[in-house]
Amino acid sequence: xxxxxxxxxxxxxxxxxxxxxxxxxxxxxxxxxxxxxxxxxxxxxxxxxxxxxxxxxxxxxxxxxxxxxxxxxxxxxxxxxxxxxxxxxxxxxxxxxxxxxxxxxxxxxxxxxxxxxxxxxxxxxxxxxxxxxxxxxxxxxxxxxxxxxxxxxxxxxxxxxxxxxxxxxxxxxxxxxxxxxxxxxxxxxxxxxxxxxxxxxxxxxxxxxxxxxxx
Numbered sequence: 001x002x003x004x005x006x007x008x009x010x011x012x013x014x015x016x017x018x019x020x021x022x023x024x025x026x027x028x029x030x031x032x033x034x035x036x037x038x039x040x041x042x043x044x045x046x047x048x049x050x051x052x053x054x055x056x057x058x059x060x061x062x063x064x065x066x067x068x069x070x071x072x073x074x075x076x077x078x079x080x081x082x083x084x085x086x087x088x089x090x091x092x093x094x095x096x097x098x099x100x101x102x103x104x105x106x107x108x109x110x111x112x113x114x115x116x117x118x119x120x121x122x123x124x125x126x127x128x129x130x131x132x133x134x135x136x137x138x139x140x141x142x143x144x145x146x147x148x149x150x151x152x153x154x155x156x157x158x159x160x161x162x163x164x165x166x167x168x169x170x171x172x173x174x175x176x177x178x179x180x181x182x183x184x185x186x187x188x189x190x191x192x193x194x195x196x197x198x199x200x201x202x203x204x205x206x207x208x209x210x211x212x213x214x215x
Contacts, residue, residue: 004118008156011117057124104126136174139175
């Protein structure tokens with residue numbers, strides 16, 4: 001099975017993962033490629049993300065998201081997941097309430113390549129507030145995004161966005177739980193590039209190994 005283009009955040013998590021977890025993540029990538037609809041249904045934050053896509057990210061109206069929030073929480077049949085969604089929703093609304101006049105805009109997806117592995121950069125939404133335009137990738141997880149994750153995301157986004165996105169857009173990770181738009185990090189470009197190339201090669205090697213697993 002040929003390797004399709006990989007999502008940026010998935011590859012960034014692969015970059016920071018332990019060797020054993022890397023194998024699990026490639027298996028998941030293969031599953032997603034063979035059955036994307038089934039994979040989406042199992043995605044932990046999939047329903048939450050979809051509601052945002054259908055409401056606030058579509059029309060700039062935060063009230064439409066608030067109106068749907070209780071419904072999407074009630075649809076989750078695991079109490080812990082309901083609590084996660086409730087905390088995320090509360091943090092999201094709290095962050096954007098002061099910016100009710102903010103306007104959302106679409107950010108086109110872009111692709112780049114690292115050591116033969118195609119990577120797709122898709123900021124979930126663009127938004128103008130405080131006089132600036134941001135292309136934002138929301139981060140929903142409980143643990144804070146690690147330094148390696150942030151560096152990989154920042155570096156690859158900058159490589160991909162050239163000549164496609166408006167140069168005045170600020171590309172950033174939006175940490176929903178902690179109500180933060182994370183600032184850019186200082187990066188040792190050459191060292192990070194080498195590390196990312198190694199991770200891309202590892203991804204492809206594990207993928208091929210899973211085609212013909214040993215005894």
